Amino acid sequence: MKTPALRSLFDRKKNPRVAWTGIVLMTLALLALPFALAGVGTAWVRITNLAILYCFLALGLNIVVGFAGLLDLGYIAFYAVGAYVYALLASPHFNIHLPFWIILPIGAAVACLFGVLLGTPTLKLRGDYLAIVTLGFGEIIRIFLNNLSSPVNITNGPQGIYMIDPFHFGSFSFARPQTMAGLDFSGPVKYYYILLAALVLSIVINLRLQDSRIGRAWEAIREDEIAARAMGINTRNMKLLAFAMGASFGGIAGGMFSAIQGFISPESFVLVESVMVLSMVVLGGMGNVFGVVLGALLLSFIPELLRYTVGPIQQAVFGRTLIDPEVIRMLLFGFALVLMMLFRPAGIWPSALRKRELEARPT
Amino acid sequence: MSSEPLALLAATGVAKRFGGVHALSDVDFTIRRGEIYGLIGPNGAGKTTLFNVLTGIYGRDEGEFLFDGEPLNDLKPNEVAERGIARTFQNIRLFANLSALENVMIGRHVRTHAGVFGAIARNARTLAEEKGIAARAYELLEYVGVAERANHLARHLPYGFQRRLEIARALATDPKLLALDEPAAGMNATETATLASLLHDIRRDGTTILLIEHDMKLVMGICDRVLVLDYGRKIAEGPAADVRNNPAVIAAYLGGDIELDTKGTQ
Numbered sequence: 120m121k122t123p124a125l126r127s128l129f130d131r132k133k134n135p136r137v138a139w140t141g142i143v144l145m146t147l148a149l150l151a152l153p154f155a156l157a158g159v160g161t162a163w164v165r166i167t168n169l170a171i172l173y174c175f176l177a178l179g180l181n182i183v184v185g186f187a188g189l190l191d192l193g194y195i196a197f198y199a200v201g202a203y204v205y206a207l208l209a210s211p212h213f214n215i216h217l218p219f220w221i222i223l224p225i226g227a228a229v230a231c232l233f234g235v236l237l238g239t240p241t242l243k244l245r246g247d248y249l250a251i252v253t254l255g256f257g258e259i260i261r262i263f264l265n266n267l268s269s270p271v272n273i274t275n276g277p278q279g280i281y282m283i284d285p286f287h288f289g290s291f292s293f294a295r296p297q298t299m300a301g302l303d304f305s306g307p308v309k310y311y312y313i314l315l316a317a318l319v320l321s322i323v324i325n326l327r328l329q330d331s332r333i334g335r336a337w338e339a340i341r342e343d344e345i346a347a348r349a350m351g352i353n354t355r356n357m358k359l360l361a362f363a364m365g366a367s368f369g370g371i372a373g374g375m376f377s378a379i380q381g382f383i384s385p386e387s388f389v390l391v392e393s394v395m396v397l398s399m400v401v402l403g404g405m406g407n408v409f410g411v412v413l414g415a416l417l418l419s420f421i422p423e424l425l426r427y428t429v430g431p432i433q434q435a436v437f438g439r440t441l442i443d444p445e446v447i448r449m450l451l452f453g454f455a456l457v458l459m460m461l462f463r464p465a466g467i468w469p470s471a472l473r474k475r476e477l478e479a480r481p482t
Numbered sequence: 483m484s485s486e487p488l489a490l491l492a493a494t495g496v497a498k499r500f501g502g503v504h505a506l507s508d509v510d511f512t513i514r515r516g517e518i519y520g521l522i523g524p525n526g527a528g529k530t531t532l533f534n535v536l537t538g539i540y541g542r543d544e545g546e547f548l549f550d551g552e553p554l555n556d557l558k559p560n561e562v563a564e565r566g567i568a569r570t571f572q573n574i575r576l577f578a579n580l581s582a583l584e585n586v587m588i589g590r591h592v593r594t595h596a597g598v599f600g601a602i603a604r605n606a607r608t609l610a611e612e613k614g615i616a617a618r619a620y621e622l623l624e625y626v627g628v629a630e631r632a633n634h635l636a637r638h639l640p641y642g643f644q645r646r647l648e649i650a651r652a653l654a655t656d657p658k659l660l661a662l663d664e665p666a667a668g669m670n671a672t673e674t675a676t677l678a679s680l681l682h683d684i685r686r687d688g689t690t691i692l693l694i695e696h697d698m699k700l701v702m703g704i705c706d707r708v709l710v711l712d713y714g715r716k717i718a719e720g721p722a723a724d725v726r727n728n729p730a731v732i733a734a735y736l737g738g739d740i741e742l743d744t745k746g747t748q
Contacts, residue, residue, distance in 0.1 A: 331601030351563030351592025
């Protein structure tokens, strides 16, 4: 790995000029990106938005899995909770239309509550057992959402909730295209900026949490729970805190998802989604914030890239489409996952700590 | 027990059973402030069980602990640490993949306060606290002689360093009583001598020590008083020199009634 060299090159103290030039260039590139993508096709802006949302989600799960070492297979449930809170409070379903800056914190709080609800009974479980319980929890939430349409119609069951309000400040709506300063801002482009801001914020939160008294306590629990307790760390509260923080992230991501899509149904929150987010964390590099972001970007973009390339390549080579792109796309995707785990078991960009843990593990 | 003005820890009638096994029965003892108190006994005598009961890892079946004038009953291990008892483990339990410095910094957790909001906002108070944690941790590493390897991973440290690092991590919790479970196990003579002088320093600087140890030379050399357990019962307690000559102790250690068949198995 060349990261140490890279890191010192971009160190703000050692190399301020290089570092700040890098930061400014990257910011400009990220700000210009949606316009470049819009040139290719608005679909790609949407895909990018969804990828950023997954980054956000993966960073939330990283707090639970990467920092505190608690394997959570039902993480998507918190995403669902946040999404439904937003949908119910900003749609014609109950005819409530609260602004997003009120609903998002509510969604985070409700998801946080669910996080504690899941965390409390599972405190003494570890590893596989915790995974099974969290998996069950995720499914329970989804089934609830699916069935809470009678006797009182709360979630509208499998039909889902329609016409969810987009983000808006007064008359400034994030869903409507608009021309500002001579540039065309489509709805997805506007959302891109708000998602990017949220992502940057969540990266900062993750990094700061990791390098703090709380982060160290989580590391201690992951390394040796008994020793951690003997050193005075309240492992119960620390684990609950990890669940609650991760869940809040999920809740906010869910709210943003609701607003962007305008429609949600229980089908968006199936087990595969939980597995996908967990794969992003593991594949990118559990516990390393930038690794997790990289993992989320790769796993979001690769399937889409394959969707647009598998068909044309077959056309060019064989003159016709031999295998349905939808089938081969997931096959290649799975194959890529297996290869990556074989050659980089600690993730593409592992955290230094995780790498050491894997090396120390007796084989 | 509280009639003794200097008592830091007083145990009365402590008992612990595992199924039908009486790991501890009716153990009484008193540790005075500022002494090094030895806990010895043959393998399986219940020394580590007593440690685990004291530090809240196991629950008690009977008896009471009075620590620093207040009862110490049914507390969780982290609460015991908060009250001022820090321990090490017989088979070292460091955070193996963290650096020596990080290990000691984690020991400061219980005496510091920054929460989630402090961690995220990094306000002046949190930054000052973090600085204090690192400074104190480094100081403790110097105290136990591991400072030169502050950034080494705990699992890459030589054995003697690991033992001393574990002591530094325990000291980081500002304990009134430092409970050490066989700190000299597996050490060579030089390492044991270093350890002995470290324990003297710790006592001099005001921390009372409870020491489980098999190395009799070390125990007799540094302990003020000694408690001897055998089959979970107290068989002697008193100044080291007295205990050494106690017939019950000698019998327990030498196992008076074992006869070996020296003729072989033929």
